[in-house]
Amino acid sequence: MATPHIAAEKGEIAPAVLMPGDPKRARRIAELLMPDARQVSDVRGIGAYTGTVDGKPLSVMASGMGMPSLGIYANELFRFYDVQRIIRVGTAGGLSPKVRVGDVVVALGAHTDSAMNTTRIPGIHFSAVASYPLVAAAVAAAGDSDRVHVAPVVSRDHFYGNPAEQIQKLADYGTLCVEMEAAGLYGVAAEHDREALAVLTISDHLLDSSQDMSAEDREHKFERALHLAVAAAHC
Ligand SMILES: O=P(O)(O)O[C@H]1O[C@H](CO)[C@@H](O)[C@H]1O
Numbered sequence: 648m649a650t651p652h653i654a655a656e657k658g659e660i661a662p663a664v665l666m667p668g669d670p671k672r673a674r675r676i677a678e679l680l681m682p683d684a685r686q687v688s689d690v691r692g693i694g695a696y697t698g699t700v701d702g703k704p705l706s707v708m709a710s711g712m713g714m715p716s717l718g719i720y721a722n723e724l725f726r727f728y729d730v731q732r733i734i735r736v737g738t739a740g741g742l743s744p745k746v747r748v749g750d751v752v753v754a755l756g757a758h759t760d761s762a763m764n765t766t767r768i769p770g771i772h773f774s775a776v777a778s779y780p781l782v783a784a785a786v787a788a789a790g791d792s793d794r795v796h797v798a799p800v801v802s803r804d805h806f807y808g809n810p811a812e813q814i815q816k817l818a819d820y821g822t823l824c825v826e827m828e829a830a831g832l833y834g835v836a837a838e839h840d841r842e843a844l845a846v847l848t849i850s851d852h853l854l855d856s857s858q859d860m861s862a863e864d865r866e867h868k869f870e871r872a873l874h875l876a877v878a879a880a881h882c
């Protein structure tokens with residue numbers, strides 16, 4: 648049973664899926680975590696890999712960039728493959744002095760400028776929030792690390808052109824970083840009564856670009872986030 652965007656048969660995707668934006672990061676995560684991983688889909692170059700970690704099934708599949716792309720994969724995984732939880736393993740731009748490049752943000756909730764959640768409940772401004780058990784598992788896995796933060800993030804439709812005033816206001820309201828998928832993921836998960844979490848590595852900083860990661864680093868430097876994401880996937 649294939650969907651328009653996933654070629655795997657039913658049963659070939661695990662109940663828990665790690666979902667980076669980048670297909671190369673997905674392959675790298677699968678190679679790192681699962682010596683028994685096998686590729687179960689490659690539609691549009693979005694590889695999906697399934698194997699086990701400590702005997703527990705796990706899949707890794709990229710979302711592509713932005714909420715419309717993520718929405719397609721998350722919908723198909725929840726609806727047709729009985730996926731129970733998706734954990735985004737993403738990168739994000741720091742927007743507050745409280746975070747630095749290499750830190751990890753567990754996205755408790757996601758503000759957004761996207762219209763994707765606005766029509767979900769007529770007359771209501773939808774709250775895009777993470778699933779509490781997954782947050783708790785990620786926080787427990789972080790131990791007492793001062794490089795891991797639990798806070799709201801903002802999911803924007805545009806990568807370029809962050810308005811300075813808006814970014815300042817978001818920081819004033821405790822938002823730590825900007826990325827492009829978490830709010831969409833939390834909306835689709837709520838729609839399907841499933842679980843979701845985004846664990847984000849700060850890859851660059853809007854207030855100080857001196858430590859920004861290269862494209863290659865963004866593919867590789869996510870070990871801290873991955874540890875938390877696996878704990879959430881299998882809690
Ligand atoms: O590194 P990923 O997971 O793709 O996440 C971030 O990077 C992309 C932009 O470069 C957007 O998808 C954004 O959310």
Ligand SMILES: O=c1cc[nH]c(=O)[nH]1
Nearest residue numbers: 738739740825826827
């Ligand atoms: O969306 C994103 C992701 C990483 N860094 C940014 O500045 N924005």
